[in-house]
Amino acid sequence: MTESIDAWFAREILVHEEALVHFLRRCWPHREEIHDLRQEVYVRVYEAAGKSVPTAPKSFLFATARHLMTDRLRRSRVVSIETVGDFESINVLIDEVSPERWCGGRQVLKRLADAFDRLPDRCREVIWLRRVEELPQKEVASRLGISEKTVEKHVAKGIRLIAEHFYGGGGTRARPRQALQDAGKEPGHGQQQTD
């Protein structure tokens, strides 16, 4: 049962991550909280799906995001007029947010390849040997002259970075540097990124 929800979640929810993150960024003024919001949206969706799988996953995902933001706004003591205004204007229409559809095999591979190319050098090397050449971790370690533990760390990092681009779109197609900023803990500036 859990397994089928997991598969459902990957197929119907994670594929909208890019659109979801765009939506959150658009509505939420604090950039540094987006990662956390995204996680909480996923938690709510996943838990709801455990009770009954939503029939319209995309709408459900965005409705969940909207409710979450509304809850947080109510909880926070200072409400920025700016946020509320913008948020409300979107309210009517958000169910029609178009999914970032990239499900075709080629699109998936292209996206993976892009994500792969964005990895830092060493990490990219490790992922190549592990995932493309499918060498065991031990052999990767001895080839690169590093410990197995280090290989494992590169794998962990690589998979996080790939996920960020593969599902999240990274928003960095031509500006890899931006990814570093996104990952950093810089203070939130404005509800929109300026460039």
Place this chain on the structure above:
Amino acid sequence: MASSRQIEQAAAAWLARRESGAWAGTDQAGLDAWLAESTAHRVAFLRLESTWNESGRLTALGAGQAPGAAPPRGQWSASPLDRPAPARAPMASAQSPTGGPPDLARLVFAPRGKERPARWPRLLAATFTGALALAGAGLGAHHYFYGVTEQASYATALGDLNRVPLSDGSGATLSSDSRIAVSLSRRERHIELQRGEAFFEAAKDPHRPFVVSAGPRQVVAVGTRFAVRRDGPDLRVVVTEGTVRLEASPDAQGHPQPTTLLPAGSLAIASRNGVVVRTGSVADAERLVDWRSGFVTFRDTSLAEAASEFNRYNARKLVMGDADVGALRVGGNFRWSNVDAFVRLLEQGFPVRAEAGADRIVLHSL
């Protein structure tokens, strides 16, 4: 409580360990326990696990590569994999795979985000047909003498966009129904905005100012991003990066006109009566040039103003049937190509009745 990033890192560590090859039953029990602790753990792990599974497809990249080391970056983009993603092209978005109401599904929210230059090829592909580039034929001795290195004019039809790369590394994006004449010489980069609106990304070159002229006025930049629009006799300048200088030719009596400096975030409207400058955030300024990605953005904008914005891009015009309807305030982010959806939403959410004709849609208040 652990932050979402810490959870993600823990999930990645679990996954890497599981895939490392040394994984015992006790490890699995540890993972299971961790997953059972909270749904946050579970979704973080699930997300990375499915990325890992998908990444198995990367083996396809290994075909034809010498084993042992990763090839240099960027090899894949030249392959036939590199299809333009249809998701953002205005027309392709009509095919909503989820089968919502067919027309409304075409209404797409602009991802409010960074400029993504990679989008240009797609935009270009979508609009190229409508743009006609008139290469300057007169590259004769005369021009050579004055050091003219590039001369051309570019125009777009109603409803089209076109981004034109210039030889100095700058770029100009023409909005709907617009026309520019470009003349780059060794001393100056001169662009005449003859009609409509264009967004410029001026490459830095302190020795060659980048000058956009429109009628008697000039906008001078060194290296920056800004948009210039002709609105009847008025001129609108929006600066999203750097600083530009707005100048005007001396008036009929030969009096020099004041020069206005416009920093990033400025919106300047130059009319017969002078120049009004509003300085806001860069984000506000960016919103005014959202048309580049196919959107118009309104925030507490009068419907009359919103309609004239749509009308810049569409042959089918929105017309105000009465003053009341024009005074309604609207907000949101819309594809400018989808005026029908905009009208339908107005009818749903506002006291508005639309009377659709072949070449215009008249809006009446109820």
